[in-house]
Amino acid sequence: MKKIALLLLLLSLSITPAWAITAEEKGLKIAQKADELDTGWGDQKQSLVMILRNKQGQESRRQIHGRELEVIGDGDKSMSIFDTPADIKGTAFLSFTHVNKPDDQWLYLPALKRVKRIASKNKSGPFMGSEFAFEDMSSQEVGKYTYKWLRDEKLDGKDVYVIERVPVDKYSGYTRQIVWGDKVIYRPLKVEFYDRKNSLLKTLTLTGYKQYLDKYWRADRMQMVNHQNGKSTLLIFSDYSFKNGYTDRDFDRNSLKRAR
Amino acid sequence: MKKSLLVLIGSLLVMSSPAQSVSWRGNVTIQERLFLKDPTDPRQHGNNASIVAQPEMYYEWEGGKQNISFIPFVRLDQRDDERTHADIRELSWSYIARDYEWTLGISKVYWGVTEARHIVDIINQTDLVEDFNQEEKLGQPMARLVLIRDWGTVDLFVLPGFRERTFAGVKGRPRIIPRVEKNLTRYESSQQDKHVDLAARWSHTLGDMDIGLSLFHGTSREPLLSPARYNGEIVLAPFYQIIDQAGLDIQLTRGSWLWKLEAINLDGNYAKYRRATGGFEYTFYGVVGSADMGLVMEYLYDSRGELATTPFEDDIMVGLRMTLNDEQSSDALLGIIKDRFNDSYLISLEASRRIGDSWKLSMQASKFVVDKLDQSLKSFARDDFVQIELGYYF
Numbered sequence: 277m278k279k280i281a282l283l284l285l286l287l288s289l290s291i292t293p294a295w296a297i298t299a300e301e302k303g304l305k306i307a308q309k310a311d312e313l314d315t316g317w318g319d320q321k322q323s324l325v326m327i328l329r330n331k332q333g334q335e336s337r338r339q340i341h342g343r344e345l346e347v348i349g350d351g352d353k354s355m356s357i358f359d360t361p362a363d364i365k366g367t368a369f370l371s372f373t374h375v376n377k378p379d380d381q382w383l384y385l386p387a388l389k390r391v392k393r394i395a396s397k398n399k400s401g402p403f404m405g406s407e408f409a410f411e412d413m414s415s416q417e418v419g420k421y422t423y424k425w426l427r428d429e430k431l432d433g434k435d436v437y438v439i440e441r442v443p444v445d446k447y448s449g450y451t452r453q454i455v456w457g458d459k460v461i462y463r464p465l466k467v468e469f470y471d472r473k474n475s476l477l478k479t480l481t482l483t484g485y486k487q488y489l490d491k492y493w494r495a496d497r498m499q500m501v502n503h504q505n506g507k508s509t510l511l512i513f514s515d516y517s518f519k520n521g522y523t524d525r526d527f528d529r530n531s532l533k534r535a536r
Numbered sequence: 537m538k539k540s541l542l543v544l545i546g547s548l549l550v551m552s553s554p555a556q557s558v559s560w561r562g563n564v565t566i567q568e569r570l571f572l573k574d575p576t577d578p579r580q581h582g583n584n585a586s587i588v589a590q591p592e593m594y595y596e597w598e599g600g601k602q603n604i605s606f607i608p609f610v611r612l613d614q615r616d617d618e619r620t621h622a623d624i625r626e627l628s629w630s631y632i633a634r635d636y637e638w639t640l641g642i643s644k645v646y647w648g649v650t651e652a653r654h655i656v657d658i659i660n661q662t663d664l665v666e667d668f669n670q671e672e673k674l675g676q677p678m679a680r681l682v683l684i685r686d687w688g689t690v691d692l693f694v695l696p697g698f699r700e701r702t703f704a705g706v707k708g709r710p711r712i713i714p715r716v717e718k719n720l721t722r723y724e725s726s727q728q729d730k731h732v733d734l735a736a737r738w739s740h741t742l743g744d745m746d747i748g749l750s751l752f753h754g755t756s757r758e759p760l761l762s763p764a765r766y767n768g769e770i771v772l773a774p775f776y777q778i779i780d781q782a783g784l785d786i787q788l789t790r791g792s793w794l795w796k797l798e799a800i801n802l803d804g805n806y807a808k809y810r811r812a813t814g815g816f817e818y819t820f821y822g823v824v825g826s827a828d829m830g831l832v833m834e835y836l837y838d839s840r841g842e843l844a845t846t847p848f849e850d851d852i853m854v855g856l857r858m859t860l861n862d863e864q865s866s867d868a869l870l871g872i873i874k875d876r877f878n879d880s881y882l883i884s885l886e887a888s889r890r891i892g893d894s895w896k897l898s899m900q901a902s903k904f905v906v907d908k909l910d911q912s913l914k915s916f917a918r919d920d921f922v923q924i925e926l927g928y929y930f
Contacts, residue, residue: 390646530689535628
């Protein structure tokens with residue numbers, strides 16, 4: 277009798293992990309793993325060319341360079357400085373992202389030398405007239421979404437997990453996002469964005485991942501296609517540099533005024 | 537002063553040889569103004585063309601710890617000799633350390649949060665011939681020390697040399713009537729425009745609140761104007777008193793709401809007054825496609841009432857801002873400022889749009905509706921105008 281009980285216990289123990297972990301838990305675990313693998317990079321800077329393409333295929337370009345400071349336990353700090361078009365050269369955008377409260381954002385207008393605190397509720401608004409929303413550009417933190425694992429499959433020959441994530445913030449422009457993530461490097465390869473009416477709005481494709489500091493993966497290209505208005509935006513990143521020794525001082529209102 | 541300036545420019549040119557650390561930007565803009573009514577003063581005109589250039593050079597070294605900024609400015613005006621003017625907006629050297637910064641030279645500083653008027657902002661003199669909305673400033677010689685602490689940022693200023701406010705000349709339009717004659721400028725201080733002014737400001741961000749407290753002692757940027765005779769003509773003579781000004785500016789950022797307040801107390805031997813501007817800005821996101829619409833309402837107060845040197849002494853400003861968020865950064869602002877007790881008001885519409893990568897087209901239309909009893913806006917009663925600007929940016 278004892279032996280049978282033990283056997284049953286052993287059986288149940290071996291079976292439990294298989295069905296006790298829900299799709300939600302599995303989704304969260306994947307997100308946590310991805311976050312853990314991308315922790316500890318400290319700070320980074322990079323250059324960015326943004327190519328906006330309208331329905332007719334006409335292009336306009338803007339150049340931006342930016343820097344980020346990793347904040348453990350909260351969202352990161354970032355600064356973006358616009359180099360072209362020339363009329364907005366020197367305009368700079370400072371953002372302190374937060375997981376559980378609205379981000380703090382400031383804009384520097386060089387013509388007036390004015391630093392303006394701006395409302396951050398506008399998460400779904402376009403970043404610089406592009407197909408990227410402010411929330412697409414801000415730091416991705418685990419606590420910003422709830423997760424659900426959908427399936428594993430192959431994408432362009434790579435093993436991927438497919439998870440659905442639902443923004444926690446009620447001001448998000450999305451009802452949900454579907455993420456195809458690389459099972460080896462735990463970085464997204466494709467993201468589908470569904471609008472508030474739950475219809476497919478945009479698809480983001482990330483390519484050209486390179487590894488930095490033998491650990492952190494960054495994509496060289498991000499292409500966002502808007503299915504509803506026919507426009508697209510391509511981001512081409514270059515000159516990634518890590519461990520620049522940045523501190524909070526490089527992300528304050530004074531540094532915004534001389535950002536170049 | 538002139539000699540040291542030349543030395544500084546010379547050394548700038550020498551240092552600018554390693555091309556990668558020098559950055560340039562700037563613009564050249566042509567402007568045409570069309571007035572819709574005959575002028576009040578027959579010496580004024582019905583239209584006016586002008587051109588302005590403002591190149592900007594910035595050089596930094598030691599990994600950005602030190603920099604030099606040089607921004608000359610020049611405008612050529614078809615008719616107004618006073619509006620044809622040149623200025624050095626900036627020519628300064630800055631040193632940036634971990635918890636302090638200093639700036640020596642001519643520079644520009646902005647204080648404040650409101651949209652309708654900028655009353656706390658006192659360091660730089662208004663370049664009124666540029667824009668009667670008082671948005672443009674002259675360069676100010678200064679020694680500035682910024683201390684960065686956990687409890688906020690402290691700015692300390694020593695300001696040697698005063699800049700007179702610029703006023704439209706005989707042929708200038710729009711302008712106050714009678715005109716201001718700068719040859720009659722007088723000062724309370726025996727040092728005249730050599731008085732060394734002092735200023736300090738503490739500013740801090742506390743959660744969703746940005747706050748600033750400021751003190752200023754020195755020559756008032758705003759002159760008191762009194763009628764005088766000049767070569768047989770009735771004109772206004774500017775008088776700059778010595779003042780102590782205390783200022784407060786606060787912005788609260790909550791969701792789509794921005795709550796703003798600026799207030800000053802100005803104390804001088806010849807005039808004492810209080811001014812305030814306060815209100816809110818609310819943004820409706822994505823009203824049409826990705827376009828945002830902002831609603832701005834501010835109340836403008838001046839304790840001098842109808843005696844104020846500004847026409848905005850007890851007025852309400854309502855503004856409607858459309859930002860299309862498109863590739864051309866198109867935007868438009870419709871603003872109305874109305875007196876609470878008489879029927880005077882000012883309506884203005886401003887719009888701008890980028891063309892290609894390097895050009896920008898801007899338009900501004902202003903209409904003055906002046907109550908018979910309103911003395912302060914009377915000068916501008918016939919000055920409704922439309923202005924078009926085309927700028928080349930590099």
